[in-house]
Amino acid sequence: MQFAEVAVDFPDVRTRTFTYSVPDDVTISQKISVGDLVWVPFGARTVQGVVFQLCKIPETEIDRIRPIAARVYDGPFIAKHLVQIACWVSEYYRTTLFGACLLLLPPGASSQLKTSLMAGVATRALSTREQQALDFVASHSKVLKSRVSRHLGFGGKPIVDRLIRHKILRSESVWERPRVSAVYKNRVELNASKDVVEKLVTEYSTGRSFRRAELLTWFQLGNIAVTKSSLISRFGVAAVNWAFSENLLVTRKLRRDRDPLERYVFQQEFAHSPTKKQKKAIEEIVAQVRSNQHEARPTDRRFLLHGVTGSGKTEVYLQAIEACISVGKQVIFLVPEIALTAQTLRRIGSRFPGKVGLLHSGLTIGQRYDQWWRIRNGDYPIVLGSRGAIFAPIQDPGLIVIDEEHEWTYKQSDQAPRYHARKVAEQISDLTGATLVLGSATPDTVSYRAAESGLYRLLELPDRLGRHPVNHSNDSIMDSRLRSLAKVDIVDMRQERAEGNFEMLSRALIEAIGKTLESDGKIILFLNRRGSASYVQCVDCGGVRKCRRCDISFTYHLDTPLKSKTRGKLMCHHCGYTIKAGSKCSKCGGKQMRRSAPGTQMVVDTVVNNFPGVDVFRWDSDSARTASDHQRIMDEFVSSKASILVGTQMVAKGLDIPRVTLVGVISADTGLAVPDFSAGERAFQVLTQVVGRSGRGAWDGRAVIQTFNPEHYSIIAAADQDYRLFYDTEIRMRASQAYPPFTKMIRLNYSSIDSDVAKTEAERMSSQIIKLREAHGETGTEVIGPTPRYPLKVRNMHRWQILLKGAQPDRLLELANVGPNWTVDVDPM
Numbered sequence: 001m002q003f004a005e006v007a008v009d010f011p012d013v014r015t016r017t018f019t020y021s022v023p024d025d026v027t028i029s030q031k032i033s034v035g036d037l038v039w040v041p042f043g044a045r046t047v048q049g050v051v052f053q054l055c056k057i058p059e060t061e062i063d064r065i066r067p068i069a070a071r072v073y074d075g076p077f078i079a080k081h082l083v084q085i086a087c088w089v090s091e092y093y094r095t096t097l098f099g100a101c102l103l104l105l106p107p108g109a110s111s112q113l114k115t116s117l118m119a120g121v122a123t124r125a126l127s128t129r130e131q132q133a134l135d136f137v138a139s140h141s142k143v144l145k146s147r148v149s150r151h152l153g154f155g156g157k158p159i160v161d162r163l164i165r166h167k168i169l170r171s172e173s174v175w176e177r178p179r180v181s182a183v184y185k186n187r188v189e190l191n192a193s194k195d196v197v198e199k200l201v202t203e204y205s206t207g208r209s210f211r212r213a214e215l216l217t218w219f220q221l222g223n224i225a226v227t228k229s230s231l232i233s234r235f236g237v238a239a240v241n242w243a244f245s246e247n248l249l250v251t252r253k254l255r256r257d258r259d260p261l262e263r264y265v266f267q268q269e270f271a272h273s274p275t276k277k278q279k280k281a282i283e284e285i286v287a288q289v290r291s292n293q294h295e296a297r298p299t300d301r302r303f304l305l306h307g308v309t310g311s312g313k314t315e316v317y318l319q320a321i322e323a324c325i326s327v328g329k330q331v332i333f334l335v336p337e338i339a340l341t342a343q344t345l346r347r348i349g350s351r352f353p354g355k356v357g358l359l360h361s362g363l364t365i366g367q368r369y370d371q372w373w374r375i376r377n378g379d380y381p382i383v384l385g386s387r388g389a390i391f392a393p394i395q396d397p398g399l400i401v402i403d404e405e406h407e408w409t410y411k412q413s414d415q416a417p418r419y420h421a422r423k424v425a426e427q428i429s430d431l432t433g434a435t436l437v438l439g440s441a442t443p444d445t446v447s448y449r450a451a452e453s454g455l456y457r458l459l460e461l462p463d464r465l466g467r468h469p470v471n472h473s474n475d476s477i478m479d480s481r482l483r484s485l486a487k488v489d490i491v492d493m494r495q496e497r498a499e500g501n502f503e504m505l506s507r508a509l510i511e512a513i514g515k516t517l518e519s520d521g522k523i524i525l526f527l528n529r530r531g532s533a534s535y536v537q538c539v540d541c542g543g544v545r546k547c548r549r550c551d552i553s554f555t556y557h558l559d560t561p562l563k564s565k566t567r568g569k570l571m572c573h574h575c576g577y578t579i580k581a582g583s584k585c586s587k588c589g590g591k592q593m594r595r596s597a598p599g600t601q602m603v604v605d606t607v608v609n610n611f612p613g614v615d616v617f618r619w620d621s622d623s624a625r626t627a628s629d630h631q632r633i634m635d636e637f638v639s640s641k642a643s644i645l646v647g648t649q650m651v652a653k654g655l656d657i658p659r660v661t662l663v664g665v666i667s668a669d670t671g672l673a674v675p676d677f678s679a680g681e682r683a684f685q686v687l688t689q690v691v692g693r694s695g696r697g698a699w700d701g702r703a704v705i706q707t708f709n710p711e712h713y714s715i716i717a718a719a720d721q722d723y724r725l726f727y728d729t730e731i732r733m734r735a736s737q738a739y740p741p742f743t744k745m746i747r748l749n750y751s752s753i754d755s756d757v758a759k760t761e762a763e764r765m766s767s768q769i770i771k772l773r774e775a776h777g778e779t780g781t782e783v784i785g786p787t788p789r790y791p792l793k794v795r796n797m798h799r800w801q802i803l804l805k806g807a808q809p810d811r812l813l814e815l816a817n818v819g820p821n822w823t824v825d826v827d828p829m
Contacts, residue, residue: 003058004032004068006049007086007097008042009110011820015090015097017052018042019060023067032068035076035083037109039069045173048110050101051076052083077376078104079395081431088427094813094824095417103391103417106372107365108180115145117160118170126168129159137169145171154753180369184253188225190216191250200248211239216248257374258366260358261349269350271322272315281305281316281459286323288435289399298430304405304451305439307461308485308721309692310656313439314344316461317401318351320437325355325381329398329434333384334421336407338362339619339630339650344403345384352382359385359392362627387412387421390428397434400425404653405438405447406685411829418825422447441692442685442723445678445730446741464696486663486694486701488719492710504598504606509664509704513607513644517614521661521699522637523644524651526690527603528670530620532558534597536570536581540590547572551793556581557622558601575795603646603666615640619647652690658697663690668707668715675790677739678829680714684726687718738782738805740827746804746813747828749789750821751797762786762800765818769802772815781806 001024005017020040022032032038036051046069058065078086082104089100102110119138126134129152136151137143149156163169190197197216204213215235225231228251231240243249274282285303307313321331335344338360349356357371357380375383376393383392387410390400402410402422410421422438429436438447438456451458464485491506501507516523536545536556545554554570568581584590598606600620607616617637624630630650637645638657645651665687672683687705695701707715717726735742748765752758766786773781784803792798804812810826818824 001056002032003055003065004038004051005053005055006038006040006068007052007101008040008049009047009098010042011096015087017097018049019058019065020049021058021065021067022054031071031075033076034080035078037072037075037077037105039072041066041069048072048098050078050083050086050098052087052097072109077106077109077393079393081428082391082393084431085391085424085427089417089419089424092423093417093419093826100417103388103419104393106376106393107369108178111176111178114176115171115173116142117145117148117164118142118172120168120170122168123166124168129156130163130168133159133163134168142172180365182369182373183256183258183366185256186226186251187254188228188231188249188251190219190248192248194220197248209239209242211235212242215239215243219249258364258370260363260367260371261345261356264345264349266346266349266353268353271319271351274315274319275312275463275465277461277463278312278316281461282319284457284459285316285320285435285437289320289323289329290327299455300457301429301433301435302426302456303435303437303459304443304447304456305437305459305461306443306448306451306723307439307441308464309441309689310464310696311441311461312465313403313461314347316459317403317437317439318348320399320401320435321348321352321382324399324435325352327398329381329396330394331382331399331401332389332392332394332397332425333382333401334389334403334410334425335384335386336404336409337650337653338386338627339624339634340404340653340655341384341386341627342631342634343655348382348384355380356382356384357392359383359389360627361386361388362630390421390424397428397432400429400434400436402436402438404440404689406440406442406444407653408682408829411827413825413829416823418823418828420827420829423827442688442726445681445727445734448727449731449741485721486691486703488691488703488705488721490710490715490719491704491706493706493708504603504666505610505664506704506706509706510610512662512702512704513611513664516662516702517611517642519661520642522640522642522657522659523662523664524660524690524693525603525607525644525646525664525666526648526651526686527598527600527646527666528648528686529597529599529667530555530557530573530601530622530648532556532568532599532601532605534599538585538588538590541585541588543585543587545570545586547575547577549577549793549796550574551791554579555599558605574791598666600646600648607644607646611644615643617643617645619645619650621648621650624650649686651693652686655693656696657693659699660693660697661695661699661701663694663701663703665690665703665705665707668705668718669709672709672712672714677734677737680712680733681726681730683712684714684718684730687715688721688723691718691721743805743807744809745828746809747825748802748804748813748818749799749823749825750801751799751823753796753798755793755798758798758800759786761821762802765816765822766802769804769812769816773812776812776815778806778812778815781809781812783812 002022004020004022006020007017032051034051034054038049038051039046040049086100086104090097117137119134133148133152136148145160149160152159164171197220201213201216204210228240288301305313305316324331335341341360357375359371374380383389383394402425405422412419425436428434450456489508491508496506513523534555536554547554550572552572552574555573556568557571558568569578570581571578600618604616604618617633619633624633637643668687672679691703694703705719713729750758750762763786770783773779773783782805784805786800786802789799789801
């Protein structure tokens with residue numbers, strides 16, 4: 001008998017598996033393998049699980065082992081090396097094994113039992129909430145258990161479970177239908193040899209049955225029919241029925257591919273001649289890709305490609321990809337935003353037409369399903385996508401590229417597992433021997449420190465393409481590099497105010513916009529705030545309109561028609577709650593409401609007022625909700641003549657538009673006041689990246705940065721586009737405060753609808769952890785908190801946190817054994 005170790009879909013077990021026997025049923029036993037998705041009994045329920053190991057001798061007593069109930073068709077879904085990655089993700093990011101496996105399964109593969117409830121007979125006295133549950137179920141013939149729990153509110157699930165155990169509520173469970181599956185289409189085809197068809201055509205060409213000959217001749221010409229009815233309308237019922245009855249025609253089901261690239265047309269491109277610096281980087285990476293990778297040290301396979309904006313990092317990636325697929329291996333290429341996928345796709349698709357598969361959340365679930373299966377079947381040697389594509393089902397990875405590796409979007413923070421794609425890529429590289437290339441003009445401080453420490457091989461591209469550094473004898477290397485970048489001016493907005501200019505745009509920026517438009521250039525204006533105003537405040541009482549569900553101010557959006565009396569709405573950017581703007585203060589009834597901290601909508605209005613007749617486009621998450629929206633806005637901006645693009649951080653990430661010759665930063669101070677040790681780093685990165693959008697073509701570029709804090713080291717370094725200046729300052733500050741990369745951090749989060757419960761539980765857990773630290777000698781780990789999270793309340797849940805900071809905070813966390821109501825975020829961002 002064979003036994004399987006299965007990770008089950010149950011929240012209270014983390015890294016352990018359960019032993020099940022493989023039944024003697026031939027349809028199951030001969031097919032079970034590692035990576036299979038199976039149904040297994042677990043307590044009184046049947047749940048899904050993933051097979052992690054097969055063995056002959058079980059670790060559990062045989063009489064306690066239950067058999068696997070069924071195997072999900074089309075498996076195994078998870079390659080063996082990805083099964084090991086799931087184990088690592090579960091262990092490192094403190095999540096369940098099955099939860100880690102969900103990242104690796106195709107869309108729609110995982111399903112659950114749905115339990116419906118029906119009213120029974122109350123055999124005892126019921127509490128108020130129990131009676132409320134029974135009445136709610138009785139008012140419906142059948143209602144989902146989850147709906148009853150939500151109806152009762154906080155603490156409703158235990159009440160419902162108790163009523164089911166006491167048989168006051170009757171339950172009935174059915175498997176939920178898959179959310180997505182393959183799509184098929186019919187096709188009517190000839191099912192006879194050429195000789196037979198020609199003989200029949202000759203026989204029926206004359207006479208009353210000539211329609212039969214016409215039908216067969218039509219198919220001989222290469223025509224295809226989709227349905228039988230379409231043939232009947234053309235050739236008549238008798239002829240068509242005759243052809244099917246004689247088995248001359250058959251209807252076949254063909255799988256229809258929901259291809260997200262069907263509308264793309266790629267024009268073949270070939271490799272460009274690299275510069276000396278590019279050639280050196282390409283040679284080092286390609287040599288590693290083509291070498292016997294498993295024999296190399298892990299650090300030899302990791303590269304950090306640090307190149308200024310416009311230095312040709314993409315060409316290095318493309319030539320490395322070409323080398324990888326030439327030796328029969330596969331490539332994963334990650335981008336930080338869906339908005340960048342289309343532009344990167346054009347570059348890769350033009351170089352490797354028909355070889356690129358897509359995986360990202362901007363696709364429909366049907367497209368993701370079909371792309372996943374085609375990648376798994378080996379149809380695409382290159383996979384392009386956002387962070388989740390790191391778990392693509394490729395069998396033999398040879399190269400992993402993470403472009404703009406500094407971006408925080410590579411970290412999944414909203415749900416478990418809270419993984420970072422870069423960290424996962426390192427593990428895949430170590431496990432499979434794949435070469436890992438990180439690329440950025442502003443590398444993450446942790447990554448650059450790793451390169452300095454020898455954990456990555458550092459490759460530098462210090463010059464922009466198409467520019468030739470000035471080689472005067474008295475010019476330093478740094479000066480010659482700066483000559484190839486955009487010229488940057490810092491505008492002190494304090495001085496603007498002192499001189500009587502209280503407008504959003506400084507005089508220098510308005511003048512620069514005017515000159516750029518006169519020369520038919522394109523302009524990008526950057527402000528990392530959506531809406532028209534970040535908050536609305538009453539002049540009389542000073543009250544700020546806040547979301548009733550979240551501890552955050554409403555953002556004013558001027559989206560309603562001009563003829564509307566309210567003309568605008570207030571929206572919470574955390575939970576999406578929206579109300580009419582109104583004209584009176586909700587606290588004191590005051591009629592003077594001041595809108596402060598302008599967003600992208602107000603920037604557009606200001607630009608239109610100052611430069612009437614100019615095409616102005618807005619690019620943020622309000623105007624671009626889908627991948628097609630991103631592409632449409634970009635195409636319209638590129639195809640227009642002199643125009644202005646106003647946007648949030650989307651415009652700062654990897655866009656390559658040669659005719660952009662001016663970038664204006666409306667407020668460089670946004671984000672600097674956020675309570676986060678990496679706030680300065682994020683400000684430097686986004687400013688340097690957005691400034692780098694200017695002057696990437698044949699024209700000189702310029703940038704204007706507006707700020708109330710011109711002395712801040714991040715702003716000075718970004719204006720100089722000097723990464724080393726920023727890094728030296730930042731790394732000294734982090735060393736003095738013992739922040740990453742010198743320590744590791746783990747954040748424990750607790751949320752409750754009751755503010756007192758949340759605070760009390762956070763204080764209890766903090767006290768417990770501190771006692772355990774002292775008792776077990778883990779004094780090298782610092783316990784910070786509990787403190788309220790920012791913002792304190794989101795979606796009616798009050799949030800508190802505890803930070804563990806030290807060389808090995810996970811050891812202290814293991815001792816604490818936090819409950820399932822706590823969430824654990826390793827390496828938070």
